Amino acid sequence: MVYVIVVYDMEADRTHKMLKFLRRYLTHAQNSVLEGDVTEGDLEKIRSGVDDLLNPGESTIIYCVSSEKMVERSVFGEDPTADDQFL
Amino acid sequence: MVYVIVVYDMEADRTHKMLKFLRRYLTHAQNSVLEGDVTEGDLEKIRSGVDDLLNPGESTIIYCVSSEKMVERSVFGEDPTADDQFL
Known part of the structure; x- marks a missing residue:
């Protein structure tokens, strides 16, 4: 597994x-x-799917880290993942 | 040093x-x-500055990794950092 943003x-x-x-x-x-x-x-499906979806002038960045443990995540203000708006 | 997104x-x-x-x-x-x-x-200045700037309903996420080498970064479509629009 890899952790992606x-x-x-x-x-x-x-x-x-x-x-x-x-x-x-x-x-x-x-x-x-x-x-x-x-x-x-x-991850490969994400890469190719993203590539297919983009129009000229649009962009996507994929940050990939070998494990979630490598990433310290801090949320300031409203945490959208805690809100059913995004689930 | 730490790498942040x-x-x-x-x-x-x-x-x-x-x-x-x-x-x-x-x-x-x-x-x-x-x-x-x-x-x-x-990083501490960024954290406190971000906290001060946010209004209710707004949010910021800081992802922190111990080194840039830990992060594989792939850009799809237009790379905004390659464009002076962002420099």
Whole structure:
């Protein structure tokens, strides 16, 4: 397993496509940010799926860390994952 | 040094405040996403500064990894850091 954080910047009327796709694998952490533990196989599917979805001028960054234990995560203000708005 | 990724979700007319503050320490990687290597001292300043800036309903997540070498970063589509729009 690897821990990934995905951030995307797309046209406002197209973000729902990326969100729908990534939610198959990851947890919606914040507006345009998803994260989670995935297998290497799922990571490859995420990579190719993201590539297919983007239009020119749009971008996605995937940060990948070998284990969730490597990442210290601090939330300030409202924790969107604690809110059913994102679940 | 530690490697941090900061993502924030704020009212559209207030994001410039967070961006201006975080740019003192980090590189603007994408819309509402900054990252970079910082000292533990700067990390504390980032934490308290972020806390002060947020209004109710807004949120910021700070992901912290012990070294940049721990993070594999892949960009899909347009790489905003390669574009002077963000420098």
